[in-house]
Amino acid sequence: xxxxxxxxxxxxxxxxxxxxxxxxxxxxxxxxxxxxxxxxxxxxxxxxxxxxxxxxxxxxxxxxxxxxxxxxxxxxxxxxxxxxxxxxxxxxxxxxxxxxxxxxxxxxxxxxxxxxxxxxxxxxxxxxxxxxxxxxxxxxxxxxxxxxxxxxxxxxxxxxxxxxxxxxxxxxxxxxxxxxxxxxxxxxxxxxxxxxxxxxxxxxxxxxxxxxxxxxxxxxxxxxxxxxxxxxxxxxxxxxxxxxxxxxxxxxxxxxxxxxxxxxxxxxxxxxxxxxxxxxxxxxxxxxxxxxxxxxxxxxxxxxxxxxxxxxxxxxxxxxxxxxxxxxxxxxxxxxxxxxxxxxxxxx
Amino acid sequence: xxxxxxxxxxxxxxxxxxxxxxxxxxxxxxxxxxxxxxxxxxxxxxxxxxxxxxxxxxxxxxxxxxxxxxxxxxxxxxxxxxxxxxxxxxxxxxxxxxxxxxxxxxxxxxxxxxxxxxxxxxxxxxxxxxxxxxxxxxxxxxxxxxxxxxxxxxxxxxxxxxxxxxxxxxxxxxxxxxxxxxxxxxxxxxxxxxxxxxxxxxxxxxxxxxxxxxxxxxxxxxxxxxxxxxxxxxxxxxxxxxxxxxxxxxxxxxxxxxxxxxxxxxxxxxxxxxxxxxxxxxxxxxxxxxxxxxxxxxxxxxxxxxxxxxxxxxxxxxxxxxxxxxxxxxxxxxxxxxxxxxxxxxxx
Numbered sequence: 064x065x066x067x068x069x070x071x072x073x074x075x076x077x078x079x080x081x082x083x084x085x086x087x088x089x090x091x092x093x094x095x096x097x098x099x100x101x102x103x104x105x106x107x108x109x110x111x112x113x114x115x116x117x118x119x120x121x122x123x124x125x126x127x128x129x130x131x132x133x134x135x136x137x138x139x140x141x142x143x144x145x146x147x148x149x150x151x152x153x154x155x156x157x158x159x160x161x162x163x164x165x166x167x168x169x170x171x172x173x174x175x176x177x178x179x180x181x182x183x184x185x186x187x188x189x190x191x192x193x194x195x196x197x198x199x200x201x202x203x204x205x206x207x208x209x210x211x212x213x214x215x216x217x218x219x220x221x222x223x224x225x226x227x228x229x230x231x232x233x234x235x236x237x238x239x240x241x242x243x244x245x246x247x248x249x250x251x252x253x254x255x256x257x258x259x260x261x262x263x264x265x266x267x268x269x270x271x272x273x274x275x276x277x278x279x280x281x282x283x284x285x286x287x288x289x290x291x292x293x294x295x296x297x298x299x300x301x302x303x304x305x306x307x308x309x310x311x312x313x314x315x316x317x318x319x320x321x322x323x324x325x326x327x328x329x330x331x332x333x334x335x336x337x338x339x340x341x342x343x344x345x346x347x348x349x350x351x352x353x354x355x356x357x358x359x360x361x362x363x364x365x366x367x368x369x370x371x372x373x374x375x376x377x378x379x380x381x382x383x384x385x386x387x388x389x390x391x392x393x394x395x396x397x398x399x400x401x402x403x404x405x406x407x408x409x410x411x
Numbered sequence: 412x413x414x415x416x417x418x419x420x421x422x423x424x425x426x427x428x429x430x431x432x433x434x435x436x437x438x439x440x441x442x443x444x445x446x447x448x449x450x451x452x453x454x455x456x457x458x459x460x461x462x463x464x465x466x467x468x469x470x471x472x473x474x475x476x477x478x479x480x481x482x483x484x485x486x487x488x489x490x491x492x493x494x495x496x497x498x499x500x501x502x503x504x505x506x507x508x509x510x511x512x513x514x515x516x517x518x519x520x521x522x523x524x525x526x527x528x529x530x531x532x533x534x535x536x537x538x539x540x541x542x543x544x545x546x547x548x549x550x551x552x553x554x555x556x557x558x559x560x561x562x563x564x565x566x567x568x569x570x571x572x573x574x575x576x577x578x579x580x581x582x583x584x585x586x587x588x589x590x591x592x593x594x595x596x597x598x599x600x601x602x603x604x605x606x607x608x609x610x611x612x613x614x615x616x617x618x619x620x621x622x623x624x625x626x627x628x629x630x631x632x633x634x635x636x637x638x639x640x641x642x643x644x645x646x647x648x649x650x651x652x653x654x655x656x657x658x659x660x661x662x663x664x665x666x667x668x669x670x671x672x673x674x675x676x677x678x679x680x681x682x683x684x685x686x687x688x689x690x691x692x693x694x695x696x697x698x699x700x701x702x703x704x705x706x707x708x709x710x711x712x713x714x715x716x717x718x719x720x721x722x723x724x725x726x727x728x729x730x731x732x733x734x735x736x737x738x739x740x741x742x743x744x745x746x747x748x749x750x751x752x753x754x755x756x757x758x759x
Contacts, residue, residue: 224444
């Protein structure tokens with residue numbers, strides 16, 4: 064395949080190009096914040112350390128959402144890719160800051176989470192500031208489709224918050240028996256928590272460019288499925304990821320007893336391994352290293368790892384098929400396909 | 412005066428009428444939230460207790476912002492009062508929930524704050540959900556001025572967050588000497604934290620109705636000044652309010668060493684009382700009841716109470732004068748004047 068598309072950029076190249084394109088507008092937007100909120104935002108974005116000193120080799124995110132917004136606009140020949148990208152990156156950063164507070168996650172991209180570095184109250188403030196800025200930056204985008212774009216974004220915010228609510232509620236539910244979280248319920252949560260924003264990113268540029276509703280909805284659907292696949296890969300990395308690359312502890316999600324797709328799929332798989340896994344997970348307290356390693360082995364034995372790989376593959380395939388339903392500029396469609404595929408094989 | 416306006420409603424009547432008008436749309440909006448977020452929102456709005464049981468005699472707010480939004484629209488003969496009112500009440504509720512987390516305030520309207528009743532993480536989520544819903548509800552308002560209205564609201568959100576950031580930063584600054592918070596800096600914070608949303612409320616209906624920019628800006632300015640006056644009265648109540656009515660401890664703001672206008676004005680007043688006050692406030696730890704009572708007496712002796720009353724009066728007068736600059740429907744202008752004046756004489 065690669066030979067017939069000799070001019071195709073690599074996924075890393077696509078991400079880098081989009082990051083370059085979006086960076087000035089994103090920095091300008093962040094510059095409008097109250098200086099203290101701006102400092103925390105720059106830290107969260109990986110642009111500076113916790114003393115406010117620029118940290119160019121820092122812990123910047125991959126910029127997947129920004130790239131989707133840029134490519135979605137390019138794919139329909141619309142302007143507005145950058146405006147959409149700024150909004151979704153700001154929303155993404157807001158959600159990471161607040162989710163880390165809610166989940167009690169002290170580490171984010173190998174560094175202390177914002178609430179660990181600055182305190183919980185200031186982290187609440189920083190998230191609020193970024194969310195407000197996201198809406199403001201999009202509401203100020205020129206053109207006749209601004210209101211429609213803000214409607215899309217705010218609907219996405221609502222879905223995002225619902226997904227986070229579902230995720231937090233999962234914590235209180237049992238591992239087995241009636242009331243246990245089913246893999247389908249987890250997928251619905253992931254569609255809200257991760258899929259909604261990826262779908263919004265991919266569709267937003269098309270909305271701002273006044274593309275037909277059919278095209279917008281194809282792009283959004285593709286993004287949502289990509290999001291579910293993305294979350295499944297995240298879940299695999301949360302258990303079997305290389306800690307040197309992810310910056311998270313070995314079997315981290317198991318130590319914290321997170322209800323993720325591999326575990327839930329293993330538990331419904333039945334059999335001896337699933338039963339032993341349930342007993343292990345239902346024991347009180349944190350899981351130590353040995354117990355977490357045993358749990359990881361049981362998840363694998365009960366088929367949870369394979370099921371999650373298949374879940375990711377299936378949703379990626381659907382996402383790629385969706386893209387082909389719309390009539391998109393070939394270059395952008397090629398870049399999107401490259402990016403989509405790479406997100407399945409990532410190591411962080 | 413009252414005799415020549417025999418048909419004029421009382422302030423309580425104006426608030427009740429607007430609350431009635433807004434309530435169904437507000438309840439419908441809250442009904443769109445994830446059920447858990449919706450339960451916390453209903454608690455925060457004073458509609459139910461912490462078990463989710465409806466509590467009609469509960470701790471509903473006065474609904475000042477909703478009333479301003481309704482009256483602002485009526486004043487320019489525009490529709491959209493209710494849509495604006497829903498958005499600003501949702502924003503107000505969001506900001507109370509998150510501010511209580513940041514300020515560590517455990518009590519709100521005589522009941523536990525949301526973070527005390529549901530936990531910090533869930534309270535972060537509830538605030539996020541309300542903020543997203545506010546934007547969504549406004550973005551879905553019909554008519555050609557929706558994008559302009561969302562721009563107004565999002566600019567307000569930015570100001571609100573800046574005001575909260577300034578307020579939090581004040582905590583770290585000294586009571587006296589270089590770096591001490593000056594009364595003017597406090598006023599600027601209050602203009603952001605309280606004035607911006609009141610100004611937005613009053614102007615939003617006019618924006619949605621496509622009123623001329625001049626009219627919108629007169630309404631917004633009036634609301635901003637009202638907000639500064641409102642905050643000054645809040646500060647007086649925070650020290651000298653009747654605890655049976657406010658539901659807050661005696662001299663509460665002094666016990667918590669909050670940097671409020673009366674205290675800052677007293678400190679810059681100079682003289683013996685101001686000096687003794689500074690020493691008292693600079694002593695470590697919480698102030699006990701006796702020390703707080705002494706501090707309150709010193710604030711009064713150094714002129715802080717009078718200065719704050721004058722501050723409130725001055726900004727209320729400016730707000731009322733502003734209103735008279737625009738050509739408004741007489742009935743709504745009368746209701747606004749009644750409401751403005753009542754906010755200065757309130758006891759909670």
